[in-house]
Amino acid sequence: MPILTRAELEARIGSDDIVRLADRDAPAGEDAGAVQAAIDDAEHEVLAYVRKATSAPIPDPAPPVLKRLVAVIARYNLWRRDVPVEHPAYVAYKDAIRELQAIAAGQVALPFDDGGSPVVSLGAGIGWAPPRVMTDAALAGMGP
Template sequence: MMYATVQDMSDRFGEPEMIQLTDPEIVSVQVAKAQRAIDDAQAFADAFVGRAYRLPLPGCSKPTPLPGDAGAVTYVPPPQLTRIVCDVARYYLYTALAPEHEVYLRYKAAERELQAIADGKAVLACPWGGVPGLLVAGNAPGDAEVFYQFSPRQCTDDSLRGFA
């Protein structure tokens, strides 16, 4: 499942900015360049999300009533992943940014949010109800069983005999 599309980026940031970022001749959005940034951003997001959720995510079931089928649904990515991937892809399309630039700040915020998801401190949400995917372990982030094993004691009275 793709978390974001070139159209999502154009809707969020405006077509003029997307043209400026993808086309040196400033004529039209170069879909291939924008899609490459989206693919890279999705791989970046999956590296974090995959620590908490099984990949690929099936997505959120969004009601989309059709004539004759009032209960029809489509599966869409969790909205926060769409936003995060768009912010990261936009950052990837820029060549140089100051640390106080809005695009850089949004990228860092996306990175922090992904880290919180990976650490189990935040969850992916489906605004229409349900869950976006299966957790790697446990019923909720942070509920996984922790297995540990201790080795036998290495320092004993006998092994330390003779040391002053």
């Protein structure tokens, strides 16, 4: 299930901009598959962070926050990640990455589309181990 479709990306950033950015060898027209590749790469990048926070399936349709993050990253991908640090596409991308890092760290919960319960976080692992036998005190008399 895709998080964001091309039509949704066009609604967010404009079809003219998408066509212009996807035309890598102007004036030949839009490169085949460039837009879908940018969206796919953006979805994988978003999911890499989200999967650190939850193992729950992404609801269909995906929460608006995920759609927005995928759109921002897809736009940056269409720029071929080759823009100066002050460019709006780069600034938006860095903001999206900070938000994804907060999601991955469990600082931000992902709401379901209906605004209901947040997606369950995996949290920290809990474990048990026997007491240590090889301590500094136990080894103190064994040196030269």
